Amino acid sequence: MSNDIKIRKGLDIKLKGEAEKLVSDAPRSKNFAIKPTDFHGVTPKMVIKEGESVKAGDTIFYSKYSDRVKFVSPVSGTLKEIRRGAKRRILEVVIEADSADTYKEFGQKDVEKMSGDEVKEHLLEGGCWPFIKQRPYDIVANPEDTPKAIFISGLSTAPLAADVEFVLEKRKEEFQFGLQAISKLTTGKTHLCVDKKSASFLNEVKGVQLHTVSGPHPAGNVGVQIHHIDPINSGERVWVVSPEDVAIIGSFFKTGKFDATRVVAVAGTEAPKAQYFRFKIGTNVKEIIGQVPANVRIISGDVLTGDRISNDGFVGYYSSIISLIPEGNTYRMFGWLPFKDNNIPSMSKTSLSWLFPNKKYKVDTNLNGEERALVVTGEMEKVMPMDIYPMQLLKECMVLNIEKMENLGIHEVAPEDFALVDYVNTSKLEAQAIIREALDVMIKEVG
Amino acid sequence: MNALRKKLDQLKKPFNKGEKWEKYAPAINAFDTFLFVPNHTTKKGAHIRDAVDLKRTMITVVIALLPALIYGIYNTGYQHFSQLGEAFTFMDAFTHGLWKILPMIAVSYIVGLGIEFIFAIYRGHEVNEGFLVTGLLVPMIMPIDIPLWMVGVSVAFAVLIGKEAFGGTGMNILNPALTARVFAFFAYPTFMSGNKVWVSDASKIDAISGETILGTLAAGKDVHYSMWNMFEGAIPGSIAETSTLWILVGAAILVLTGVGSWRIMAGGVIGGAFMGFLFNLWGANDLMSFPWYQQLIVGGFAFGIVFMATDPVSAAQTQKGKWIYGILIGIFCIMIRVFNPAYPEGVMLAILLMNVFAPTIDHYVIQANIKRRKKRLSAVKVKSA
Numbered sequence: 001m002s003n004d005i006k007i008r009k010g011l012d013i014k015l016k017g018e019a020e021k022l023v024s025d026a027p028r029s030k031n032f033a034i035k036p037t038d039f040h041g042v043t044p045k046m047v048i049k050e051g052e053s054v055k056a057g058d059t060i061f062y063s064k065y066s067d068r069v070k071f072v073s074p075v076s077g078t079l080k081e082i083r084r085g086a087k088r089r090i091l092e093v094v095i096e097a098d099s100a101d102t103y104k105e106f107g108q109k110d111v112e113k114m115s116g117d118e119v120k121e122h123l124l125e126g127g128c129w130p131f132i133k134q135r136p137y138d139i140v141a142n143p144e145d146t147p148k149a150i151f152i153s154g155l156s157t158a159p160l161a162a163d164v165e166f167v168l169e170k171r172k173e174e175f176q177f178g179l180q181a182i183s184k185l186t187t188g189k190t191h192l193c194v195d196k197k198s199a200s201f202l203n204e205v206k207g208v209q210l211h212t213v214s215g216p217h218p219a220g221n222v223g224v225q226i227h228h229i230d231p232i233n234s235g236e237r238v239w240v241v242s243p244e245d246v247a248i249i250g251s252f253f254k255t256g257k258f259d260a261t262r263v264v265a266v267a268g269t270e271a272p273k274a275q276y277f278r279f280k281i282g283t284n285v286k287e288i289i290g291q292v293p294a295n296v297r298i299i300s301g302d303v304l305t306g307d308r309i310s311n312d313g314f315v316g317y318y319s320s321i322i323s324l325i326p327e328g329n330t331y332r333m334f335g336w337l338p339f340k341d342n343n344i345p346s347m348s349k350t351s352l353s354w355l356f357p358n359k360k361y362k363v364d365t366n367l368n369g370e371e372r373a374l375v376v377t378g379e380m381e382k383v384m385p386m387d388i389y390p391m392q393l394l395k396e397c398m399v400l401n402i403e404k405m406e407n408l409g410i411h412e413v414a415p416e417d418f419a420l421v422d423y424v425n426t427s428k429l430e431a432q433a434i435i436r437e438a439l440d441v442m443i444k445e446v447g
Numbered sequence: 448m449n450a451l452r453k454k455l456d457q458l459k460k461p462f463n464k465g466e467k468w469e470k471y472a473p474a475i476n477a478f479d480t481f482l483f484v485p486n487h488t489t490k491k492g493a494h495i496r497d498a499v500d501l502k503r504t505m506i507t508v509v510i511a512l513l514p515a516l517i518y519g520i521y522n523t524g525y526q527h528f529s530q531l532g533e534a535f536t537f538m539d540a541f542t543h544g545l546w547k548i549l550p551m552i553a554v555s556y557i558v559g560l561g562i563e564f565i566f567a568i569y570r571g572h573e574v575n576e577g578f579l580v581t582g583l584l585v586p587m588i589m590p591i592d593i594p595l596w597m598v599g600v601s602v603a604f605a606v607l608i609g610k611e612a613f614g615g616t617g618m619n620i621l622n623p624a625l626t627a628r629v630f631a632f633f634a635y636p637t638f639m640s641g642n643k644v645w646v647s648d649a650s651k652i653d654a655i656s657g658e659t660i661l662g663t664l665a666a667g668k669d670v671h672y673s674m675w676n677m678f679e680g681a682i683p684g685s686i687a688e689t690s691t692l693w694i695l696v697g698a699a700i701l702v703l704t705g706v707g708s709w710r711i712m713a714g715g716v717i718g719g720a721f722m723g724f725l726f727n728l729w730g731a732n733d734l735m736s737f738p739w740y741q742q743l744i745v746g747g748f749a750f751g752i753v754f755m756a757t758d759p760v761s762a763a764q765t766q767k768g769k770w771i772y773g774i775l776i777g778i779f780c781i782m783i784r785v786f787n788p789a790y791p792e793g794v795m796l797a798i799l800l801m802n803v804f805a806p807t808i809d810h811y812v813i814q815a816n817i818k819r820r821k822k823r824l825s826a827v828k829v830k831s832a
Contacts, residue, residue, distance in 0.1 A: 233824040233827050234824055236827070299494055303494045308494070327488055328488050333483050334482070335484030336502035348704070349703060350499055350504065351499065367485075367487040367489055368499070371573075372500070373618070375504070377759045377762075377764040378764075381766065389813055408813070408817065409816075419492070425497075430491055431492065432493065433492055
């Protein structure tokens with residue numbers, strides 16, 4: 001095991017509309033929302049009713065499967081509405097915010113003197129637990145488990161992604177504090193992967209196993225890093241936390257308050273102002289970007305893995321970027337001819353775009369074709385920097401053959417690791433959706 | 448463009464969801480999507496997609512086939528006139544070939560696409576573009592004088608039994624174009640082999656004797672073609688298989704665009720050269736002592752390796768598997784040629800044989816990956832025990 005991980009396979013999709021390195025405070029949103037749909041597999045059990053008031057840090061719902069996993073309000077205010085979808089599934093819990101926050105006090109803690117169990121209880125109590133996610137399956141971690149290791153990816157390679165170092169620049173202390181707390185949750189190592197090219201404070205963080213990572217996307221995906229450092233075997237659990245969430249956890253221990261403030265990149269060609277904004281989790285996106293035209297897609301997350309939200313929707317719980325790109329609902333005459341429409345980036349050499357590796361593109365949401373049977377082979381492997389056969393795994397996932405899925409490495413992948421497969425494959429197969437469904441079956445059948 | 452688009456949308460109205468001709472929509476969509484890449488946007492998964500689609504991939508293969516096809520058309524006329532000893536111009540030869548070959552291509556496309564459309568409507572999926580390539584490949588690998596109805600029957604057999612019976616595009620075990628040829632080969636042997644089928648109108652005119660080089664060798668006679676003839680392709684043979692030169696141009700297009708697997712092509716050449724060289728050392732008969740480098744440029748070897756073996760659906764799908772698959776095709780091709788003079792054209796049978804074995808090759812390649820994973824798991828178990 002080397003501490004220097006070089007990723008060779010993959011693809012950097014270079015897009016126009018990168019966020020300028022400038023942070024503004026977004027105006028305080030009137031409404032905030034926590035979306036249970038952000039926590040895959042969690043069925044919420046509501047604790048408060050519509051019209052009741054909450055403080056920042058008060059529990060609004062907990063997971064049906066484990067009442068220890070609490071989800072708390074990011075602001076103080078009144079619970080305005082519980083929006084439901086089909087089969088009365090809760091989609092959004094909307095809170096009308098007070099003009100200033102009052103916090104529930106959890107008490108300042110000295111992490112150094114705390115045991116792992118105490119840290120765990122404190123995180124669960126304060127609603128910070130959902131920041132800790134579990135691999136395999138890419139779901140909120142189960143507090144009953146003990147992970148063999150914890151991984152934090154200190155770089156993001158996704159298109160237009162927020163610069164982790166820039167985001168954490170002013171939160172070094174909190175980040176270090178959070179790391180200290182999190183590393184108590186495992187008996188194994190806590191790994192932090194940093195960009196090889198950078199020489200930031202991340203390289204000097206203490207108490208963790210440092211690794212340098214270089215190469216194209218998905219080098220920044222934590223799943224890829226786990227695969228190269230300490231791969232997950234059947235039955236093992238690894239926990240992952242994203243770097244900014246580590247800082248939020250750090251501030252929670254330090255101040256005793258649940259202050260889930262993020263610095264989020266707003267990017268993409270259609271962004272009115274492509275820059276960084278500081279706001280609390282669950283903010284209404286309209287407060288940040290204003291009214292945008294109807295033919296713009298607002299994505300909470302990056303263009304490969306994010307969720308589409310409406311103009312008056314709410315930013316996702318884990319999102320570190322909001323991407324705005326034009327909808328591609330237009331026709332292109334004879335667009336299927338090779339070497340035509342080279343303004344659309346392509347990994348395939350049937351387009352001339354490969355001649356300009358450094359050109360930045362404006363992309364839209366057109367599917368650029370239609371779904372077809374799987375014919376072309378070898379292209380998925382080019383963007384899969386793991387010792388895994390992506391096409392064979394996908395085929396077993398489609399027929400849900402659990403034994404073969406396990407053999408081919410389903411434990412080691414998350415939907416985001418197949419985002420580039422979504423992007424490049426000629427047959428327009430929905431790889432992420434297939435992997436997600438297969439993982440859900442795994443949770444049910446294997447656990 | 449907008450006016451045309453509006454007109455099309457109007458025409459398509461009765462085929463929309465809930466309208467009376469809804470189930471025939473795949474047929475009309477097939478034409479529509481040829482004019483326009485549709486306005487579909489991403490619904491789930493990644494929000495942006497690569498510009499490549501199956502249409503673009505398949506058209507690239509068609510483009511790669513054109514040099515060999517055009518030379519094949521010319522060579523048809525060239526063989527006919529030069530064997531007769533008549534004076535002729537390039538245009539004479541080309542026109543003669545065109546009138547012979549165009550009807551074959553038309554029959555192949557009409558029969559094959561007809562069946563594809565029916566299945567698309569019946570199964571409710573869109574028409575797959577794969578047949579654009581298959582439909583062109585079939586006439587290109589037939590002898591020139593084969594009756595049109597035989598082309599039609601062979602195509603129907605290949606599409607129905609070779610492809611749709613297995614579940615349609617992407618599911619077939621055998622290469623559909625070769626299935627068509629092998630069907631004709633065994634069903635109508637008198638039209639598919641012998642001395643009289645390779646040159647246009649040879650069966651009607653006694654003066655013409657149009658044996659292929661491999662046929663000549665198998666009969667133990669001397670070959671009177673130069674190496675340049677063999678490479679350039681001015682020799683009798685199936686329509687588009689003769690010119691190694693123009694096939695290489697197609698190969699370059701496939702490799703440079705990344706559409707065809709260079710691993711399979713390189714493997715095939717290595718396997719074929721190796722086997723040819725071994726036989727040269729043995730040298731028990733004319734076929735064995737035929738130089739290994741000439742083995743690679745006569746018959747259907749080059750065409751098969753470049754355009755048939757690389758069909759991604761029926762080939763091995765893993766990288767290592769592609770190497771093994773390619774090398775074995777090369778070896779078996781030369782082996783069949785030499786050991787069984789009744790089938791001088793070994794490449795067809797070699798590729799079909801390896802089509803059948805491709806899933807097995809992949810199975811063992813993938814098994815290695817699975818074993819690594821299991822070994823890692825048991826190592827962990829030992830440590831914790």
